[in-house]
Each structure stands twice: as C-alpha cells, then as structure tokens.
Amino acid sequence: MTLKIYADRMSQPSRAVIIFCKMNGIDYEEIKVHISKGQHLTSEFAEINPMKQLPAIADGRFKLFESHAILIYLASAFPGVADHWYPADVSRRSRIHSVLDWHHSNLRRGAATYVFNTTIAPVLGRPLNPQAAAVAEPILSSALSKLESFWLKGNGRFLLGGNQPSIADLSLVCAIMQLEVLDEKERARLLGPHKKIQQWIEITRNATSPHFDEVHKVLMKAKEKLQNQRLKAAKNEEGGSDMKKALPSRL
Amino acid sequence: MKLKVYADRMSQPSRAVIIFCKVNVIDYEEIKVLISKGQHLTSEFAEINPMKRLPAIVDGRFKLFESHAILIYLACAFPGVADHWYPADVAKRSRIHSVLDWHHSNLRRGADTYVSNATIAPVVGRPLNPQAAAEAETLLSSSLSKLESFWLKDAGRFLLGGNQPSIADLSLVCEIMELEVLDEKDRARFLGPHKKVQRWIENTRSATNPHFDEVHEPQPSLLPDRLYHCLIPLLPSAPTSHCQRSAAPRRYLTATTPIEAPRGVLPAVHASRSSVSHHRFGDSLEIISRTGPTRASVVAIKATTPAKRKREDSQHTGDNNTNSKQSSHHQTPK
Numbered sequence: 336m337t338l339k340i341y342a343d344r345m346s347q348p349s350r351a352v353i354i355f356c357k358m359n360g361i362d363y364e365e366i367k368v369h370i371s372k373g374q375h376l377t378s379e380f381a382e383i384n385p386m387k388q389l390p391a392i393a394d395g396r397f398k399l400f401e402s403h404a405i406l407i408y409l410a411s412a413f414p415g416v417a418d419h420w421y422p423a424d425v426s427r428r429s430r431i432h433s434v435l436d437w438h439h440s441n442l443r444r445g446a447a448t449y450v451f452n453t454t455i456a457p458v459l460g461r462p463l464n465p466q467a468a469a470v471a472e473p474i475l476s477s478a479l480s481k482l483e484s485f486w487l488k489g490n491g492r493f494l495l496g497g498n499q500p501s502i503a504d505l506s507l508v509c510a511i512m513q514l515e516v517l518d519e520k521e522r523a524r525l526l527g528p529h530k531k532i533q534q535w536i537e538i539t540r541n542a543t544s545p546h547f548d549e550v551h552k553v554l555m556k557a558k559e560k561l562q563n564q565r566l567k568a569a570k571n572e573e574g575g576s577d578m579k580k581a582l583p584s585r586l
Numbered sequence: 587m588k589l590k591v592y593a594d595r596m597s598q599p600s601r602a603v604i605i606f607c608k609v610n611v612i613d614y615e616e617i618k619v620l621i622s623k624g625q626h627l628t629s630e631f632a633e634i635n636p637m638k639r640l641p642a643i644v645d646g647r648f649k650l651f652e653s654h655a656i657l658i659y660l661a662c663a664f665p666g667v668a669d670h671w672y673p674a675d676v677a678k679r680s681r682i683h684s685v686l687d688w689h690h691s692n693l694r695r696g697a698d699t700y701v702s703n704a705t706i707a708p709v710v711g712r713p714l715n716p717q718a719a720a721e722a723e724t725l726l727s728s729s730l731s732k733l734e735s736f737w738l739k740d741a742g743r744f745l746l747g748g749n750q751p752s753i754a755d756l757s758l759v760c761e762i763m764e765l766e767v768l769d770e771k772d773r774a775r776f777l778g779p780h781k782k783v784q785r786w787i788e789n790t791r792s793a794t795n796p797h798f799d800e801v802h803e804p805q806p807s808l809l810p811d812r813l814y815h816c817l818i819p820l821l822p823s824a825p826t827s828h829c830q831r832s833a834a835p836r837r838y839l840t841a842t843t844p845i846e847a848p849r850g851v852l853p854a855v856h857a858s859r860s861s862v863s864h865h866r867f868g869d870s871l872e873i874i875s876r877t878g879p880t881r882a883s884v885v886a887i888k889a890t891t892p893a894k895r896k897r898e899d900s901q902h903t904g905d906n907n908t909n910s911k912q913s914s915h916h917q918t919p920k
Contacts, residue, residue, distance in 0.1 A: 399684055400684060404683035404684040430650070433650055439690035
C-alpha cells in the first residue's frame with residue numbers, strides 16, 4: 336500500500352514533507368486537506384490525526400503526525416535516502432534535533448503567528464489580530480537574528496555548517512517562505528538585514544529544484560492574489576483623495 | 587572528560603535530563619546555573635549556549651542544547667541505556683518524536699506560560715500577566731485532555747501504550763510537576779478530571795525513584811528568599827522554625843489518592859545536602875569532587891580562567907547500530 340500524505344500546500348510543514356518525498360523518489364499519494372475549507376476539522380480527518388493538524392501520514396496501518404517526526408521516519412524507513420538528510424552520526428544528528436526543537440518555539444512560532452495575524456487569517460475565515468502579531472514580531476525578528484548569527488555561522492552552505500541540505504533546512508526554509516505573502520516592505524524589513532538567510536533560502540531552493548518551486552506554487556498564487564488586493568485597495572484610496580481634491584473646484 | 591550538565595532544577599527540562607542520567611548511571615557533573623539570579627544571561631554561559639537557555643550539555647568538545655535533543659543524544663551515545671528509553675524500532679521511535687514535538691507547542695507552552703504568568707513571574711523579576719495566563723490556561727487544559735484521551739489511551743502504564751518509561755514520559759511528567767507550585771484549588775481544577783494522567787505521573791515517579799523525588803526536592807540553600815518562602819508550604823519538613831509543618835505525612839500523588847486529598851508533594855531527601863557540593867555558575871568555589879550513592883558526582887569548579895584543555899576526541903563514540911537506517915528495504919511498521 337502506497338504511503339499516504341495528508342497535506343495542504345499552504346501549510347509550511349506540509350510542503351517540507353512533500354518536497355522531501357519528491358527529492359528522494361519516495362512513492363506516495365498526496366491527499367489534499369484544505370485548511371481554508373475546514374477539512375482538517377472533520378471527524379474523518381480526526382481518524383487520521385486527532386490533533387487535527389497537517390501534515391499527517393499513513394503508511395499501511397501506521398499513522399504519524401508532526402512534520403519533524405514524519406521527516407525522520409521517512410529518512411529512516413525508506414531506502415535510498417542519502418545520509419545528509421538525517422545523518423547516522425550521533426553528534427551531527429543531535430545538532431539537527433537541536434535546531435528542529437528550537438524551531439518550534441522560535442522561528443515557527445514567530446513566523447506562522449505573525450503572517451497569520453497580519454495577512455492570512457481572513458483566507459481561513461478568521462479576523463486579523465494585530466495584538467497577536469505584535470507579540471509574534473519580536474519572536475520572529477529574534478529567531479531570524481539567531482539563524483543569521485548562529486545556525487548559519489561557519490563556512491557551510493546550509494544549517495549547522497553543512498554542505499548538503501538536511502531535513503532541518505527543508506523545514507526551516509519552508510517556514511520562512513510563508514513570509515512571501517507579506518507586503519513587500521514588511522518582508523524587506525524582516526529579511527533585509529540577513530544576507531546569509533537570503534543566500535541559504537536560494538541555495539536550498541536550488542538544491543531541491545524543481546520540486547521546491549513546484550510545491551510552492553500554491554503559496555505564490557496566494558501571494559499574487561494578496562498583492563493585487565493591496566494594489567486595488569491603494570488605488571481606491573488614491574481615487575478617493577483625488578475626488579476630494581476635485582470637489583472644492585465644483586462648489 | 588566527564589559529561590557536563592548545565593542545569594537549574596527549577597527548570598522542567600533540566601530535571602528530565604538529570605533524572606535520565608541518574609537512572610541510567612551516566613557519569614556527569616552538574617553545573618548549576620540559577621535562572622532566578624540571571625546566571626543564564628551571562629556572557630560566560632552564552633559560550634555554552636548562545637540561546638541562554640537550560641539545560642545544555644558539554645561532552646568533551648561537543649556542546650548541545652534543547653532537552654529532547656540532549657535526551658536522545660544521551661540515550662544513543664552512552665552504553666547500557668535500555669532500549670525502552672528510546673527504542674531502536676523505527677515506528678516506536680517515531681511515535682516518541684511525535685509526542686515530544688507535540689509537547690513544545692502544547693503541554694510545555696500551556697503549562698510553562700500559565701504557571702509563569704499566574705505565579706512564578708515575580709520571583710524572576712517580571713510582572714504577572716493575567717491575559718497571557720488566561721490564554722495559556724486554555725492551551726494547558728486542552729493539552730491535559732489530549733494526554734488523557736490520546737497519548738495515554740492505550741493499555742500501557744506509560745505514554746503511547748508503553749509498559750516501561752521512555753524519554754517522552756520523563757520530559758512530559760517533569761513539565762506537569764511544575765503545576766505543583768500552583769494554588770491547591772487551581773491544581774485540582776486542572777488535574778482533577780484526569781485520572782489516567784494522575785496515575786501516569788505516579789507510575790513515572792515510581793519507575794525513576796529515588797532519583798525523581800531527589801531531583802524534585804527544592805534546595806532551600808540555593809533558592810532566593812522569595813522563592814524559598816513561596817515553596818515552604820510544599821516542604822514536608824523545612825529546616826527553619828517559622829515554616830508550617832503538615833501534621834499528616836506527605837506523599838506524592840498515587841492512583842488511590844484522589845487529587846482532592848491533601849496534596850502530597852515532593853517527599854524530602856533529608857540531610858543529604860551537607861554531603862553534596864553545589865557549583866554555582868560564576869561563583870568562585872574550590873574544586874571538590876564527591877561521589878554520591880550513584881556514580882554521578884556533583885563538582886564545584888573554581889570559576890577562574892579555565893586552564894587550556896588538551897584537544898581530545900570525544901570519549902563517547904556513538905552506538906551507531908541503533909541509529910543507522912533500519913532497513914535496506916522499506917518495511918511497513920507494525
């Protein structure tokens with residue numbers, strides 16, 4: 336029975352798992368569960384993952400959720416996965432665990448909460464929450480600084496001084512990609528200071544090409560849609576102020 | 587060179603790592619870094635962990651932080667650690683990763699944020715934050731429900747249906763122990779409905795005693811006054827005369843002790859403090875080494891400029907057999 340991956344490509348950890356499978360030639364069936372339609376909240380999906388979150392996998396009778404656990408499982412259980420994804424060496428592996436653990440409460444928490452509460456929430460039928468965004472922003476900024484100064488220090492092209500990508504690079508880059516949907520200025524403000532991060536994103540993207548771009552198409556479409564909405568809103572504002580200028584001359 | 591564990595026993599993940607070492611007779615030095623005194627914020631400690639968090643370890647030249655990564659490393663790198671702590675079986679191991687990952691954003695976040703904002707914050711110089719506490723409360727309640735209904739749903743005595751404890755049991759139970767500092771009613775409100783959770787805490791405690799109790803004992807000599815007085819009511823027999831002593835002997839939760847009964851907490855390990863030296867990070871103390879009843883030793887180190895150490899290879903070669911990829915062909919797990 337083929338591995339089943341329950342995913343929504345708008346979900347950062349879903350993307351990491353799918354890209355990993357494609358890169359490693361792992362045979363799978365992608366079962367789309369649309370968060371925006373509330374499909375993750377159905378009792379059907381709760382049979383797969385009672386936490387009602389994505390991604391989740393079913394491999395025969397074995398079910399698993401939490402993307403880091405999934406990535407490690409796939410790296411361990413499927414043949415032909417190159418060692419650099421999840422090294423056998425205990426120390427190197429431990430460092431990957433360390434950054435993946437750090438990620439939960441830092442980059443993931445900061446980025447996902449900030450993007451959700453400034454931009455994406457309405458797409459999922461929820462209101463924007465500037466207060467929650469304000470709490471998340473320093474977490475995000477600090478996480479990006481730590482990435483730049485610590486996790487990417489040294490001469491390697493990837494996290495932890497690696498010269499080839501690991502599951503940690505996939506997980507964290509997919510998380511940062513969510514910032515694509517932000518307003519251009521916002522994104523520049525957050526990422527602009529961090530040259531190593533920008534390089535690393537590009538390097539990871541190239542190393543996992545063409546799958547990286549293909550899997551991120553859904554996100555890029557959302558980005559385009561949101562950009563158009565912003566442009567429209569800006570034009571409406573301008574139009575309104577033009578009218579105000581015109582009126583006094585008519586009176 | 588001996589494994590060094592940088593810890594504050596007030597920190598839940600620090601306790602999990604220390605208990606693990608003691609239970610598995612891993613030889614280590616405990617270097618106490620007191621959060622309440624800001625010792626984790628020093629530039630000295632940043633050399634060990636730039637994230638300025640506890641616990642952290644140094645094994646030869648290898649430094650590591652994040653308690654789950656540390657527990658996994660210790661289980662793999664040190665000989666004689668029984669398989670149930672971190673099974674070699676890929677499927678079992680994956681489930682442990684799953685609950686440990688879930689823990690970060692659920693039980694850990696809920697419990698730590700709630701306790702911090704409802705009780706402990708002033709001890710470390712921060713104001714209480716009722717709004718943050720209210721949000722954390724929802725998360726904590728939901729996490730405890732998920733523990734009761736899902737992670738403990740199978741027939742075993744431990745998480746994921748296990749009949750022996752894993753690193754996940756240690757990590758999560760140490761987190762829940764933080765609720766001990768809450769007001770009696772508050773704690774009963776959270777834990778009262780969850781009988782499996784209560785039994786599981788007791789199972790984990792029994793399986794790791796006497797170390798569990800010893801590591802959870804507040805150490806008055808190391809506590810700032812404010813925290814000490816906050817914890818006095820919890821001590822079975824505090825050394826000072828003004829503390830309140832309970833008439834009934836205090837026991838920890840058992841499956842037969844309903845949460846509503848007088849709360850038994852942290853039976854003390856008496857009078858052993860005088861035989862153990864504690865190192866406070868940043869203090870100048872003489873080098874003393876004591877070997878306690880286990881092979882672990884607590885060492886006080888003179889905190890002057892450290893002598894340059896010889897470069898040496900790590901003493902512990904990984905037991906790679908348990909970590910190498912399990913199969914040359916894909917096996918669907920049971």
